[in-house]
Amino acid sequence: MRIAVVTFPGTNCELDVVWALEQLGGDAEQVWHTQPKLGGVDAVVVPGGFAHGDYLRTGAIARFSPVMGAVSAFATSGGPVVGICNGFQVLTEAGLLPGALQKNADLKFLCETVACRVETSDSSLTALATPGDVLRLPINHFEGNYVCDEATLRRLRDDDRVVLRYVRNPNGSLDDIAGICNEGRNVVGLMPHPERASDPILGSADGEILLRSLLATAQQRAAVA
Amino acid sequence: MTVGTIAAVRYEARVEITHLPGIADPQGATIERSLPALGYRNVSQVSVGKSIRLVVEAADEDAARSQVDEMCQRLLANPVIEAYEIHLTALASA
DSSP states (O other): OOOEEOOOOTBOOOHHHHHHHHHHTOEEEEEETSSSSOOSSSSSEEEEOGGGGGOOOOTTGGSSHHHHHHHHHHHHTTTEEEEEEEEHHHHHHHHHHSSSEEETTTTTOEEEEEEEOOOOOOOOTTTTTTOOOOEEEEEEEEOEEEEEHHHHHHHHHHHOOOOEEESSOOOOGGGGEEEEETTOOEEEESOGGGGSSSSSSGTBBBBBHHHHHHHHHHHHHHHHO | OOOOEEEEEEEEEEEEEOTTTTTHHHHHHHHHHHGGGTOOOOOOOOOEEEEEEEEEEESSSSHHHHHHHHHHIIIIOOOTTTTEEEEEEEEOOO
């Protein structure tokens, strides 16, 4: 079971994600953004950081990196893809997830651990979690304020595609949204960092259930393929 | 410079990018709250956006505008949260 951890110039959470996935038994490896192919992978993580310096807008340049064509094709084929923080921003700019992440409502960079409620277990990142579970996860962002038009929000709610909600909204995010998934439920974007809550020594191991879910979804795909 | 057989013109394009209505503009709101401290109590509707300038060579103004519009749709602006306006000025030929 191989997981590609896509790395752009300016990405800075790739080693944490690789470490956390390997602790849980995954075979994770970095894939540099200039690679036009992913090879035979069973899951993709787009980790956090400042891809391409976040120039113009967060994620705006990253979506044109050669690797994103392969990530899109993998997502379209139903492969599990998770974007964390800046990775979420990249996936929205790439059109793999709807909406956008705008500046936090209070114009502050937020670096704290927040409570997030699992809203559905029907996604590649929450398959093993139980709706209603409250997870303590670190956030670390300036542009985490999710926004979309009314029709999109209605679809997200009606189709049960809000994956995680903040218990106390830290950034002004629409409908307390911390994470969403696509129609196929295989592409998930979230602002909190599960990899930074993957061991008790980090202050919380609550992110483990999310990463385990991703590994389980990847394993399922590997078994079918 | 020619495009096909038609002489191309250089246009300076100024793209003004603003927030769509309903999208929060925390920078604008913060500036608006700060101005009264300097005595400017008659200011409202402060908005902060981006300005991008570029020079494009095209057969005519319509061609230049349609190309810059495409650039805005594909890269310069995010239509989910941003609106844009394109202002073109023909430059004297070099």
